[in-house]
Amino acid sequence: MIYYLIGVEHLTGIDKSDPLNEFIDVFFFSSQTFTTVGYGRIAPVGFLASLVATFEAFLGLLTFAIATGLFYGRFSRPRAYL
Numbered sequence: 643m644i645y646y647l648i649g650v651e652h653l654t655g656i657d658k659s660d661p662l663n664e665f666i667d668v669f670f671f672s673s674q675t676f677t678t679v680g681y682g683r684i685a686p687v688g689f690l691a692s693l694v695a696t697f698e699a700f701l702g703l704l705t706f707a708i709a710t711g712l713f714y715g716r717f718s719r720p721r722a723y724l
Contacts, residue, residue: 644694645672652691655684676702 645668650656653671657663671684675698686692 645691648690648694652686652688653684654687672698675699676705678702 645653646665650658650664650668653668656667667684674681674684675695678699686695
């Protein structure tokens with residue numbers, strides 16, 4: 643929704659034929675940025691859109707790093723069996 647509030651004109655490669663296509667493109671761009679996949683069809687233009695994309699990518703990396711650490715800590719507990 644943040645990209646939609648900034649304005650879709652700050653993203654290149656968006657299908658602007660109707661609002662539903664705009665929303666779908668922005669949603670999938672956000673998902674690709676969060677997971678750091680980055681297919682490259684859509685790119686931010688301007689400082690504010692680039693800032694949001696950078697923050698979203700950082701948040702995605704941080705989320706996956708924390709989840710990985712928690713899963714590792716959960717499944718690697720030492721157990722003493724005698």
